[in-house]
Amino acid sequence: MTERRSGNLIIMTKRPRCGRVKTRLAANIGDTAALEVYRSLLDHVLQLAVDVQRQLDLTIWWFVADDSGLTWAQSFTPPSHNRRSQNGTDLGERMFDAVSTAYAENPAPLLIIGCDCPELSINKLTQLLAAVEQNDAAIIPAHDGGYVALAMTKPLRELFFGPAWGTGTVLSKTLKIARQHEYSLAQMEPCHDLDTVSVLARFPQFNPKAKPD
Numbered sequence: 001m002t003e004r005r006s007g008n009l010i011i012m013t014k015r016p017r018c019g020r021v022k023t024r025l026a027a028n029i030g031d032t033a034a035l036e037v038y039r040s041l042l043d044h045v046l047q048l049a050v051d052v053q054r055q056l057d058l059t060i061w062w063f064v065a066d067d068s069g070l071t072w073a074q075s076f077t078p079p080s081h082n083r084r085s086q087n088g089t090d091l092g093e094r095m096f097d098a099v100s101t102a103y104a105e106n107p108a109p110l111l112i113i114g115c116d117c118p119e120l121s122i123n124k125l126t127q128l129l130a131a132v133e134q135n136d137a138a139i140i141p142a143h144d145g146g147y148v149a150l151a152m153t154k155p156l157r158e159l160f161f162g163p164a165w166g167t168g169t170v171l172s173k174t175l176k177i178a179r180q181h182e183y184s185l186a187q188m189e190p191c192h193d194l195d196t197v198s199v200l201a202r203f204p205q206f207n208p209k210a211k212p213d
Contacts, residue, residue, distance in 0.1 A: 005059045007129060008102040009052050010112040011045060012086065012095060013062055015069035024195045029209075036208035038115070041194060044206075045115045046077065051122050053080065056129065059106045063098040092160040099155045110152050117148040118203045119191040125149070131186040137178065139171070141190040146170040148191045156183060 014021060016038050019031045026034035049060045060081040064073045073083040084101060088094035099110045109132050111125055117140075124140060128151040131138035137156060140149040145168030150159070158181050163173040178185040192199045200207050 005106060005108065006057045007059070007109040007111065008061060008099075008106050009049060009058045009125070010061045010063060010095075010098050010102050010110060011049060011115065012065075012091075012098065012112065013042070013045070013069075013073075013115045014065035015072040016042060022195070025197070025200065028197045029200070033208055037194065037200065037206055040206040040208070041115050041118065042076070044118060045113070045120070048120060048122065048125075049081065050078065052125060055122060056126065058111070059102070059108075061098065061102050063094070063101075065094075091165040092163060096155065096157060096160040099152070103155050107154075110155065111149060112151075113149045114193075116193040116195065117142070117191050118194050118206050120148065124188065124191075127188060131188070134184075135186045136183040138186040138188065139174070140188045141171050142193045143190050144168060144193055144195070145172070146193065147174065148193060149188075150174075156181075159183075 016035060018035045021038040022034035025037060052058050053060050062073050062077055062081055062083045063086045064070055065086050067085050070083055070085060077083060086094040087097045095112055099112060103110060109129060111128055113120060128138045128149060132151045132153050137152040139147050142148045158177050159174055162177050163170045194200060194203060194206060
């Protein structure tokens with residue numbers, strides 16, 4: 001049984017494999033360089049998760065895109081973190097399954113993130129948690145029309161079924177669904193997903209070619 005804590009941090013991720021991660025970025029910088037960028041983002045999220053567990057008393061959940069990734073996740077993450085396989089035919093189904101699984105074991109507020117945002121920090125996640133004390137949900141938009149983090153008091157199914165995942169309308173559709181179902185949803189300042197060369201240039205610490213030998 002999972003130890004009960006004051007909230008849940010759910011991380012949607014995949015095993016780092018050349019040619020299978022950061023494919024939009026790889027089209028410009030190559031598969032090998034894109035893999036290194038992704039590894040840097042994973043390291044960033046791992047450190048964030050460790051800090052969040054210690055400072056905010058959250059249960060940490062890594063949901064990995066395929067069963068074969070669980071072996072990698074077990075070696076990559078600390079023993080105190082939970083690791084599960086993602087289930088569902090699209091991103092919305094997989095995220096809803098993740099928040100439902102976490103909430104069933106630890107019925108407390110939920111934060112869900114991916115491994116694409118170099119700007120996520122413990123301060124931003126703290127702000128999200130504070131926002132859901134007064135709202136049903138809170139969101140950090142992405143500059144590309146999606147979002148980089150979503151918090152909620154409990155699993156809100158409707159938010160995950162409706163958006164056209166992978167498009168620039170995800171945020172606007174999510175906000176529309178929230179209004180239709182009368183969910184109060186707070187918006188934070190937007191952040192970047194690291195999916196393009198122009199965004200990579202803003203965060204050279206994640207660029208293997210920019211690091212000194």
